[in-house]
Structures are given as C-alpha cells and as structure tokens.
Amino acid sequence: MASRAPTAGGSTRDRNTLARSGGRCARTALRPRRAAVDRPRPRSKQRVDVDAPLSPARRATAGTMLRPRWVLCSTAPRMSTDERHADSRTAEADDAPGDVAVSSRESWLTALARAPAISLGPAAGDVLGGEYVIERALGQGAMGLVYLAHHPTLARKVAIKLHRLRSEGAAARQLAEARAVARIQHENVLVVHGVGTWRGHVFVAMEFIDGTTARQWVTASPRSWREVVALYLEAGRGLAAAHAQGLVHRDFKPDNVLVPRDADGHAHGRVKVADFGLARDADEAVDDTTAETTTGGSPHATPPARAGGLVGSPAYMAPEQYRRADVDARADQFAFCVSLFEALFGRRPFEGDDLPALAAAITAGHVREPEGADVPLHVRRVLRRGLSVDPAARFPDMPALLDALARDPAATRRRALAAVVAVGIGATAMWSTTRRDDPLPECLASPAVSTWWSPELAAPLHDALIRSGRAHAEATYLRVDAAFAEHRDDAATVLARACEATHVAGTLARVELEARRTCLAQRGRELGALIEVLERGTPEIVDRAVSAAEGLTPVTRCEQDADAIALDDRGPEVAPVLDRLAQARSLRLVGRFDEAAKMASEGVVSARALARPGLLAELLLEQGVAMASNGAETDASASLREAASHAVLAGADALAAEIAAQGLFVDAYRNGSRGLGEQWAALGWAWLERAHWPTDVLREFLGQRALARRTADRHAEALVDLGLALALAQGERSSSTRAALLAVLAETYRRIGMRELARSTATDAHAAYVAALGERHPFAINALNLIAGLDLEEGRFAEAETLLRRILALGEEVLGPDSRRLIDPRVNLATVLVNTGRLSEALEMQQRAYDVVSAPGEPTNESRVLVTANLAADLAMTGNLVRARELQQEAVELARAVAGERSALYARQLATAAELVMDADPERALSMARDAEERLAAIAPLGLDRKIAGSTVAVALALLERCDAAREPLATSLTTLGAEVGEDNPGIAGLIAANGHCEAEAGRHEAGLALLERAARLNDAVMPPSPMILEWQVRAELGRGKLVEARAAYRLLLGSVRPDDAKWKERIARLAQLLRLPPRPQSP
Secondary structure, three states, X not given: OOOOOOOOOOOOXXXXXXXXXXXXXXXXXXXXXXXXXXXXXXXXXXXXXXXXXXXXXXXXOOOOOEEEOOOOOOOOOOOOOOOOOOOOOOOHHHOOOOOOOOOOOOOOOOXXXXXXXXXXXXXXXXXXXXXXXXXXXXXEEOOEEEEEEEEOOOOEEEEXXXXXXXXXXXXXXXXXXXXXHHOOOOOOEOOEEEEEEXXXXXXXXXXXXXXXXXXXXXXXXXXXXXHHHHHHHHHHHHHHHHHHOOOOOOOOOHHHEEEEEOOOOOEOOOOEEOOXXXXXOOOXXXXXXXXXXXXXXXXXXXXXXXXXXXXXXXHHOOHHHHOOOOOOXXXXXXXXXXXXXXXXXXXXXXXXXXXXXXXXXXXXXXXXXXXXXOOOHHHHHHHHHHOOOOHHHOOXXXXXXXXXXXXXXXXXXXXXXXXXXXXXXXXXXXXXXXXXXXXXXXXXXXXXXXXXXXXXXXXXXXXXXXHOOOOOHHHHHHHHXXXXXXXXXXXXXXXXXXXXXXXXXXXXXXXXXXXXXXHHHHHHHHHHHHHXXXXXXXXXXXXXXXXXXXXXXXXXXXXXXXXXXXXXXXXXXXHHHHHHHHHHHHHHXXXXXXXXXXXXXXXXXXXXXXXXXXXXXXXXXHHHHXXXXXXXXHHHHHXXXXXXXXXXXXXXXXXXXXXXXXXXXXXXXXXXXXXXXXXXXXXXXXXXXXXXXXXXXXXXXXXXXXXHHHHOOOHHHHHHHHHHXXXXXXXXXXXXXXXXXHHHHXXXXXXXXXXXXXXXXXXXXXXXXXXXXXXXXXXXXXXXXXXXXXXXXXXXXXXXXXXXXXXHHHHHHHHOXXXXXXXXXXHHHHHHHHHOOOHHHHHHHHHHHHHHHOOOOOOOOHHHHHHHHHHHHHHHHOOOHHHHHHHHHHHHHHHHHHHOOOOHHHHHHHHHHHHHOOOOOHHHHHHHHHHHHHHHHHHOOOOHHHHHHHHHHHHHHHHOOOHHHHHHHHHHHXXXXXXXXXXXXXXXXXXXXXXXXXXXXXXXXXXXXXXXXXXXXXXXXXXXXXXXHHHHHHHHHHHOOOHHHHHHHHHHHHHHOOOOOHHHHHHHHHHHHHOOOOOOOOOO
C-alpha cells in the first residue's frame, strides 16, 4: 500500500532543514474511537513549515488490506478598535504621572513635597507597620494617597503610598504583588523598603529620590540621541529585572523613570523605574463608563486610565491593553518604545486629539514616521519593532530589545577601524595615519558590505511584501529587515577582524585574507539574490520570508579558513556560476524547489567544465536538497554522494559535514537505509571534528542524526542529539530553528509512549513559532495541526475536530478558503469525520482538498500525490471502487512525474494501486505488487512499506489459488505486520483472511475458519462485509461438511455484492451449485 507524504512544500536545506522532519504524527490504521499506531513515514518540508514534517495514518478501506489514510500534522482573532475606553478627556490630559496629579514637568516624588496636606488617611505622627512615622501628606491620586515618612531607627526618609482598594480580594492581590516588587534587587528599580496594611489598605514604603523624571530631564536642555538612549537603556534594565521576577509594569512612561540629582541639581546616579506593578489593580470591577480622575490635575497630566477594565496611561498603552486581551511583558516593551520615541523625536508616535482617536491609531499601528531627526537607522528599527501591533512581532523579551538598541553598527565599525589603526600605531611607526599607501581603508572597502542592506533596498521590499495581502506582512518585514541588517553588520565585523589580523597584527596570511573576502562577497551575492526573490512578493514567498532570511549562510563561516581557501573561487569565468549558486540557494529558501533544482543543475554543468571541485560540491548539494524536497530521494541521494566526494577533494570539511547532514536526512530518514545512515553519521562526525565544530553545521547535523536514530528505533540516542541541538539553537539568530527542533522532540516523545511530554512539547513548539513569526503567521497556525494529529492518533476525535475546525477558521481568515496551506488540516478533519461515521462529510472535505491541489496552475508535487491517494481511499470505503481505482492510478502517474520510478513515493502508490485492483484482477495486482516490493527492497529493505507490499503479493497469490506459493509469505507478513501495526488492526484483515483461506485449503478447516472469523470481525468494525472473506468462509464451511453454516455465509455474501456485478455473477453461480441452491435471481 502506498504511503503518502505531506502536502504543500518540501524539504529545504538551510540553517534549519530540521523542520522538514519535525512534528510528524503517527501513521495509523484508524477505526472508530481508537487509533492503532503504526510507524510514521517522514516527509520533508521547509524548516519553519511545521506542517512539512508529516506522517501518515493508515486505516482499513473497502478492500481487505492496509490502505493508506494519511494524518497530516502541519501549525487571535482581531478585536475591534471600537472596543475602547469611553473617557472623553483628551489624550494630552491622559499622560500625567500615575498616582498623583502634578505637572508633567515635575517629578512625581519631589513635587509631592510641595503638595497641600489632605485630611484623608493617617495623620502626622501615626506609625505604619510599626516602623514608618508619617510626617505629612504629599498628595493623592487615582489609586491612593502619598505621604512623606521616616524610619526612626535607620534615619531614612521614605515615601509611603497608601492604595485605595475596593475589596478584600484586591487588597490581598495588591499586598502579594507589592511584596514581589520588594524582592527585586536591581540598581535600576526603585527600592521598596517594606509593605504592609493600614486599616485594610495596602501601603508601600519606597526609596525617596530627590531628582527629576525622564520627561523633565529630556526637556531641561538639549540632549543627543546617544544620551537619551543611554538613559533609557538603564530604565530598560530595570524593566527587565522586574520581568525576570514575573512582574509587569503596565504603566511605564517617562514620569515613572526617575533621574537622581546631586546637591548642585545635576543628574547624578542610577536611573530608577518607579511604581513597578503597583498600579496593577485591574482585577476589580470598575465603572465601565467613567474614569477616576485626579485632583489638582494639569491639562498635560497622565493619570492611569481606570475605566472599562483598562489600566495604564492611554498614550503609552499597548494595543492589547485597549483590547482587554491578556497582557504580558511585551506591553511594557510597547510603552518603553513610545517613551523613547517621544524623548528622541519630541513627539509621540501615535496621533489622536481625543482618546477614541488615539486608541484607533494605536490599535491600527499608525505610527507617524519621524523626519529630519538625527537618530540612526538601528534605533529607528528597534522602535518600529517594539511598536508592533502584534505582541508576537515585538522582541522576545526586554533583554533582546536592549541588546538591539545598544548594538550600534556604525560605532562597531568605527571602533574596529580605530582599534586597527591604534594597534598599528603602537606596533610600528610605519603606520602613520597620514600615509597614503595605508592598506586598511582599501581592505575595509572590499567587499562593500555596507551596501548589502540599506533603506534604499528596504523600501521596495517592504512594499512588495505588503502587496501580498498577508495579514502578517508587516511583522514579516520587520523580522526580515532585522535579519538582513544583522547579516550585513556581522559581515562588517568579520571583514574588520580579517583586515586587522593581516595588516596590523600580522597573524593572518594574505591568502587567507583574500579567501575570506571572496567568501564574504559570495555571502553578499546570496543576500542580493534573496532580496530579488523576496521582491516577487507572492503570498507563499512572504510566508517563507523570515525562515529564508534566517537561513542565509552565516558570514562567520568565512572565518573557517580551510573551507574559505578551498572554496576561494575567483575570476570572471566563475562569477556567472557563483550567481547561479546564490540564485539556487535563494529559490530553495523560499520553497521554489523546481526552479532551484533547475538553476543548480545548470550550475553543475558549468562547474564541471571549470574543474572547480568546491564549487561543484556546493551546487550538487543545492541540487540534491531541491530534489529531495520534491520527493526524488533516489536522485537526491546520488547527488549528495557525489557532492561529498568533491567537497573532500577540495578540502572543504565544513561543507562536507553539511552534505553529510543532508545525506542522513535523505538516505537514513526519508529512504530508511540504516547502512547508508551509519556511513553518513561516521563521515560527518569526522568532518565536523576536522572543521573544528562549526556551530550551525553541528546543530543541523545533530538534528538530522536524531531523525536517523529515531527511524532506527534508537530513541534514547535521538533524545540526546535533540537536547544538544536545542542547546546550540539557543544561541542562534533563528528562533524558528528552536521551534522546528521542539516539533521533532515532541514526535520523538510520542513514539516512545511519553504522550504527556509529547503534547506539552508540541504546545511549546507552537508557542515558539508564534514568538518567532507571529500568531497569525501560516506556520504558527499550521503548528497547531501537530497537536491535532496527536489527538487524532489517540482516538480523541472530539478534541481533534475542535482544534482542526479552529485551525481552518483562522486559516481561512488569514489565507483564504482555497489556500494550499489548509490542505493538511482539511485532510485530517476528513479522517476524523470518517472515524466518527460521517463519511459523506469526510468525502466533501477530502474533495475540497483535492480540488485545491488539482486546480489549473497548481504544481505537481508530493502533496498532490498524497491528497489524491487519500480521496481514492475514501471513495473505496464507500464502495465506489471504479472511481477509487482511477484516482489511485492518477496518484501513481503523479508520483512518477514528481519523483521518478526509482523513488519510494512511486513504489508506495503502486502498491496501493495493486490493492485496489485485487478483487477485479488479481493477476494484475500480483504483478504490480511484486514490482512495488522490488523497488522498495532496493530503497528501504527493512521498511514498513516493503512489508506491506510483500503482504499484498501474498494475498494476491491466495486469491489466485496459489496457496503453496503464498503460505510462507503469508505467515511471515502476518507475524511482522501484526507486531508492527498491532494484531487487532483492521488494516491486516485481508492478510489474516488469506492465511485462513490457505489453511482451510490445506485441510485445516477449523484453524482456517478461526482466522476467517477473526478477519471478518476486524473488517466489519470499520467496513461493510467483505465479499472475499465471505466466499472463503463458504468454502471453508463446505470443506468441513457444514452445509447449514455454509449457506448462512452464502446469504451474507449475496447481500454484500451488487446483483449486476459481472465479476461476482459467475462465482456466485458456482457456489450456488456447490450448495445445491437455485441460482441468484437476476435484477430487473
């Protein structure tokens, strides 16, 4: 029988081909309410495309053999901007300090000392918490009262905030949170000395700061962008420290950033973040139509909004706060970027004359782009990402944001050049800065890495991605922009190090310098080629853009001198071939595998003529991966083996190890060849050692070796490899790499029966995709299909259906109803419907998937093969064998076109076609099954598909009454398949029945009938009664002389066959004669 690989897409080689194989569900023989697990069949796809690594699920169909139904494991609704605060105050009136109404130019602490006393709360001289003596009231605000107090023993002044609370529950929550804040020990967080209660109200005793707010500091005198960024970096570290304690500020703004000053009034000391988490009293019920106000408020004040369940200062609130969605630390990122934007550009990023207009601008992401300000691009890029509407599009956490903000590429380059010059001057007087023959400037100018990515290149790419119409296009652009900028800056660093090492320190030979520069030039070619492909802007390309950007070859590989020298390809005759290599790689990264294979093949021809073994190895690698992505594993394997030999000839060990990783994937994982897998593993490890363990190649190799070991049932070793690969992925730029590895880990846990770990890890994989790509990205949506596949395998059909319908609803909203990316969940939902007795709905669902893949203009790929085979299986279940056979033959021809006759894909479909013609033409079925078995034996001699094809051969022999030839293969197949898929699997009912028939024919009627009855029970659990089994039961009963029982089986046979079925008409007539019964009446 044929297994089918996944839909839409194929494997790709990048920093992450792992995703092609991760997150695969089990191939199972499904029946109502229960799934018997079978060994999964891998399929390969784009890395970040978790729907790529799928595995099939088998279930019994109308025939008597295992026939495939593949479970495809692929992975928030927007809220209205009308759901906003009903306050009518202006936005300008809504950005004062949080708890006390003071001028926006005054410190919320120092201004309190000048506030009039109030009569509410404790009086002067009262002692709070047994140690804080109240001196006087300083002011009151929306959330409570503030007092000046002192600690007599420690002789320390403190500020006491007494919170207004409406319930005991709120008091308990506020007290717990205040205590949590008190545990934060960080130089950039305002110290909380103590917490307690006074007459049921929570009070907090805080460090008293004599200073100004960040708002006042910025406006007091002109500040450079570096000064502003330095101040906010300190404030950001305070936010990060509190986030590490699980606290979210939810009201960060310039007024809550305190800048201490010395006796002369100058800024002095560490910046402090105040009120961290203390405004968090949002769990209480509040009036939905009015907001609490502050007393004595300035028209420019910013009290926290407290209406309709909103908490925060509206001008700084994140979109999710307006939408009343769950709020986490990423909301503080948003407020931080609003505050920094305001400090740098003198105005806020969002316009709004009143609160509804402001809320609409924030929730829609309408940022007013600054003009003319002297703020560098890398800072603007950080702000743009931090102000993303989608929280998932922001930075993973505050430390990541701060790292990006502190990383000044221009300064890095200046420091590198200055260091080079400084070292040179110190080393020898020859390095005078006045010399005109100084080689450093010339060295640093080539290749011109600064031109690799610039605003001039970014603008058209941004427009192209937005034109795609994808909901995640803007978030995708931000991630691509960041990845390209980092790639460019990394290249500048590598070039500076190389120039210094050669021209100053004298530690790098000139030949090695030139090799590194040539290598960097090729990395620049790759980036340029990828930009050009991304500018096509098709929805499918936009979906893969982030993983493509992250999949660029790391420029640090150029510092591996052995490979760099080996691959040092210069000269005008080589340039066109290098261009083809860059184009092939970029096409492969975005999933255009046919184009990539063609481009690589053209380059292979040229590289052979040039006799460049290193270049030829790279092109053969690209060709092999592209072939594997389209299911042509046999050709891919040959290409990879030749690539390895040329890489070794060139002395490019890191490249050879990368080829070995792909060889593991194709030969050991896709083709199931343990022998080749062990060879690739041993060679790859040796090449890695000689290459000094390049991190990105090692991570890829470990991931692919884990898949190979898992296929060989070496699960403990696979888990070790995955753990090491995940550890290496932590330090990589690509977080989607981690998501792919988690998907593989989840599937590995599933295979060894650790289902709870499998489910939790699959959930983590989905979360990682959301963090890497955004919640509404197709890969994140499809990642949910991995979880649904686990439900389906475990027979949790209700849960699987709920999740699959959720996937389809969100997917149709984001991608449209006819998207290819919805094929996998649609096929899986059809499987749920079949197993819950809704066959007509299942057929409709499967037909929709088939209509999508077979529409004019759709590619002929592995996905189309498998969807076609699935529809054939469903039709066979309904008894429509004529149409089922037509479709399965179509699947055979498609597999031939996609992967060739030497592929496992073709052999699997041929085996399934043999099963479907078994009843009508057993001779033809025997021939087809033998052909399939021979092909599979050459590819994966120990694989499940070969065993299934062998069982089909045995059953065909039994049908042809050649039991002498069938008996041994029948017994072997029954033992091996029963152990692998389960002895009660309905898919082996036909095999059991054939064994029973041959036992009865040998005169062992009782044993034969027992097997036939067992086969009937398994078949009838999911299928209509099988005419073949019933005929064999009639003959077995006659053989043991039980005429009554034989006639009973005969009557059942009549009910299972259409009267006009020409094939059965003659057979039934012969049985009637043996049973001494009148012939069957003819249909009118």
